[in-house]
């Protein structure tokens with residue numbers, strides 16, 4: 363039962379990212395390879411793999427402790443999925459809605475082992491990381507560029523520009539760069555990253571549908587060419 367509870371809790375965490383990921387998933391691109399800048403403890407990285415059907419997802423973070431937690435969690439999720447997948451009677455008594463989600467999750471896991479497609483590496487996104495150039499269909503930051511920007515020098519924005527340059531370097535020429543960031547820093551300083559993306563010669567991607575954003579939330583979506 364403990365395995366099942368853990369699967370349900372993993373699924374709930376994954377689904378909590380769905381509406382954010384839906385903002386760009388409708389672009390109908392092939393999101394096979396994804397780089398996640400500032401992956402922290404890794405659930406969102408796993409959500410990108412599960413919800414976008416990716417085959418290679420690399421989370422990068424500067425904090426080794428968070429990365430270790432991410433690696434431990436993913437190992438546990440892998441074990442739980444194997445056990446629950448072999449013992450389907452475990453979830454037959456779940457309420458309909460959640461049972462269906464668990465069934466789909468297990469089915470997806472047995473057809474493509476998404477856990478093994480996720481990797482977490484240490485790196486400083488304001489420097490050149492070990493990620494390959496021109497490689498990723500999607501380079502994603504969720505509340506991570508702002509960590510860099512809010513402690514950056516407002517006159518030069520050097521670290522933030524470097525981080526955006528790094529996002530651009532590792533994106534495929536046909537890939538997209540997506541950032542979901544607050545409009546204000548923790549000290550109230552306004553934050554608009556648009557011109558910093560443009561300084562890196564990135565072009566905005568237009569999306570046709572309205573995006574539902576919270577008041578303090580900005581959504582940036584750019585491409586290289």
Ligand SMILES: C[S@@+](CC[C@H](N)C(=O)[O-])C[C@H]1O[C@@H](n2cnc3c(N)ncnc32)[C@H](O)[C@@H]1O
Pocket residue numbers: 399400401402403404405406422423424425428485486487488503504505506509510
């Ligand atoms: C708010 S968390 C991101 C949370 C993530 N979006 C999620 O929902 O799980 C910001 C992350 O950016 C990381 N970070 C901050 N500066 C960084 C840098 N220069 N290089 C790499 N990671 C950095 C932090 O360690 C932290 O884990």
